[in-house]
Amino acid sequence: FIHKRGTGHQEILPLIEDTEKYFPVTQGNLHTIQSLASFMCKEEKEELVVQCTARLMTCTASAVSCTDGGFGYLAIINSCLGSDSDVCQEIFPGVLKVIVSWKNELEDIFLFSSNLQESSQSLIGLNVEMIRFLSRLLKYLASPVSSLVDVDWDFVMCSMLAWLESACESSAAYHIPLVRLFACASCDLATEISHYFQSAAMSTTASLPANLISEWIEFFSEGIHILMLPMLVRMAEEYKASETSHMSCVLQSLGRTLGYISKEQLLNHKLPAKFVAGQKTNLPDRLQSLLNTLAPLLLYRERSVQITVYHLLDKIMEDLPVFDDEDLKSYGDEDEEPALSPPAALMSVLAIQEDLVESILKVVPVGEFAVVEPLKEEFCFVLGYLLTWKLTLTFFKAASSQLRALYSQYLRKTKSLNKLLHNLFKLMPHNPVLPGQASDVPSKDPKTFFSEELQLTVKGTATVQQEVPHLACCVYHMTLKDLPAMVRLWWNGCEKRIFNVVDKFTTKYVSGVLSSQEICSVQSSTQVFDGMTVKARSTTREVIATYSIDDICMELIIQLPQNYPLGSITVESGRRVGVAVQQWRNWMLQLNTYLTHQNGSIMEGLALWKNNVDKRFEGVEDCMICFSVIHGSNYSLPKKACRTCKKKFHSECLYKWFTSSNKSTCPLCRETFF
Known part of the structure; x- marks a missing residue:
């Protein structure tokens, strides 16, 4: 409501000018802070964070899961940190130390590998706030590498995996809002850790504890996706799309986590085998099973x-x-x-x-x-x-x-x-x-x-x-x-x-974008042809190919049409030395054919054409129907020979010849072919 009204900081200032009135923390006070935190200035947030951190450090064991205790203080700290990375970074190590001490002294409050249906709401709420804090720790702490020691990393990673196990084991209880919140927070923590290890910050690997990277790759990352991938499939099977409106938040958080799965982990999945009767495939069983499991989820109505997927x-x-x-x-x-x-x-x-x-x-x-x-x-x-x-x-x-x-x-x-x-x-x-895009600033090339x-x-x-x-x-x-x-x-x-x-x-x-991309790909191509050089001119939409072998030299100019690639690409003659006129025309026609009929780039078309010319110089004769060594669409060589004149033809060219002429005679000598 506040966001909708566009309420400014000055209007809500009377509600937050005295932070002392929020203590002791009640449900009402907590909800007020959670609603107003995004409107507070940095100083107001820091004042609340400092107070809550001090109270957290003196929190008694009996008050850890209470609103006016560990749960409430953590919830306020998380709300004030929110999306603001500049607030009180110095408190992160201290708060983490408190949570680690709880793990050592009050292990029962941590819902590790648990069925949340059997847990109290206060404990679930406390765990959610601990998970959220660890997510913010990794996201906002300027240098987790220098701030976290071995035992801290062990705690964060092991806790993350144990919380994920609880989220997976409790999927039957996702109709309970707090359980869904727990699942989302657990996935978000896994996402933050995955992002941290895959981000540019990994240039600081030398400062990380010994073996941390290998432990992450071989155990923790693997552990995340062994849990998450089957969970996605299971949730899709258990919940019809009409029933997933309340599940969207879990599916979104789960999806973000799975976005960090590596190709190797995906290829080595542990999903149950799934095969389709009569399905033609050349894929290995594990890979085919993966496709059979995931592809149908593209039909899912979420x-x-x-x-x-x-x-x-x-x-x-x-x-x-x-x-x-x-x-x-x-x-x-x-x-x-x-x-x-x-x-x-x-x-x-x-x-x-x-x-x-x-x-x-x-x-x-x-x-x-x-x-x-x-x-x-x-x-x-x-x-x-x-x-x-x-x-x-x-x-x-x-x-x-x-x-x-x-x-x-x-x-x-x-x-x-x-x-x-x-x-x-x-x-x-x-x-x-x-x-x-700004309408008041006219752009020659709008996005x-x-x-x-x-x-x-x-x-x-x-x-x-x-x-x-x-x-x-x-x-x-x-x-x-x-x-x-x-x-x-x-x-x-x-x-x-x-x-x-x-x-x-x-x-x-589209044509302008594609033409520019095609010309740029030619200019930046690292492909090297033996005996052929390729250059491009962006202003004229031209590609110039120069082919030379022995005493022969020829230049071909490929012009992209204005409506590229709908219109026909034209091939024009440049310089030529040592090539007969008819042979030259044949080769220009062949290049035009390749560029017109092949589904690929200009560089690929030129590679095919060069291969065709090379074969011709090696002594392989043209097919006498299409006058090309390499077929324009299926890239085969002439292999079907006439028994009489011994000339060879492409199978597809012969098929079209027989079909169009209604005869089974050789196109060259006119004798019966078979």
Whole structure:
């Protein structure tokens, strides 16, 4: 209420000018301080903190869990510290010493590895305040390294893990508000410790107690995630989305803690095995089980769960394509249009999400902006759909060129990408400018959802209103960058109205960003080609490749269109020495083909083209249908030979030749091929 009214410090000053009146501490006094602490000035907070610290140090054993005792004093100290890192840092060691002494003398008050259903409210409240204090200790103390000794670190870390065990054991009691508060505080402490060890402050490792880092990595960090990962899965199974409104705070705190799980810990998870009958996969059992467990939670109707699962899966997506490499040997020659599915667990979730999103957006024309109300059921359906696509695109980008060709074919056959693009042009705003920019200061290049990175935080919901529009723009940006050929194919097949909408929007908001990124990636690339140099000119959107071998030298100029990557990339002739005109034209055509039809960057297209030219110089003959050594989309070599003329062709080129001509004769000698 005070925040809503915008009440200032002067208005509440009469309520807090005499701090002595709050002692002895009563429930009413405590609640008043907790409500007004954020409005107090630094001096007022420090006065309260000093008084409470002095009283805490003389607190008797019988009063430790009382309001006018250890519990109340700690609660006031925590409220005054709040989000203010400048208040009384010198009291931290003293208060910690008191809490450690309680552990030695009054061990029963610590709810370690306990079922909280059997504990009194006063004890739970006291433990919550101790946990909160330790969180603030790690967050605000200028140098925990120099202030904490071995026994302090042992106490903080062991207590954190024991409190987490209590939170896990008491999940059946989460309907009790104080138990939920305990669980949130325990997770927040684990988060603060994890952040401390992963932060830049770790440059001070030399000052840390011996073996602390190894103990953290091998035992405490491992212990956190052995508890937390199964807890997330269990809570999602036990509570339906309609029942989680009171659980949101726990799920958010749990999600923030899991954000610090390492890839190695995730890959070595201890979750129960979960497999799906008939599921095709090349992944190891443990990894497949992880995907089968987590991927369905992208359908969960609770934002914090979806964001948590997204961050967990995002850690491992880039490691998955390598397991499909073995499959490459079985594709190419015999299959007319070979295809390979991205992770089956994701694709099965995507199929469900496509139907849900279709039912939400079916009445919205392409090009119209559909407002998705934050945190409603529809919001979670759309959010999960976009997150699944973001993971799929991350997976796709990490794959080799050959695997990308197979995955692309799968997306084309299932029409999933076409559905995505139609949906994106219902979810992206007409004017994707980032809100909150000063309108009185005109900017030549205002920040947009395409130029600014989207921060998907588990707990922060301040910008949730813009989350779906921003995420939709992010996914469209990734799709254009990583699947340009497929987007171009979709766009060219659109009806005129949609064609123009897509062209206008992309040219205005995305092409400039993508062109700049592509040129910058060429300029900053560390890739070295033997016999070829690549340079870029940002002002003219040009990439210049110079290829030389023996007495041959040729220069190719690649020009990005204004509506890149929708429009065709043009390849122009520069200098050439020692190359016949026809061969030169063939090579320019081949490069144009690679850049037009491959789903990757310009550098990848140039690498393919160079490989093609190198093979030609090694004596491998062109396929006489496409006049290229390496196929433009599946990157295979000509292997199908005519029995009569002995010329070799790409399998896919032959398939298209036979289909279009309705004949089974050799394209060159016209004799029966088989």
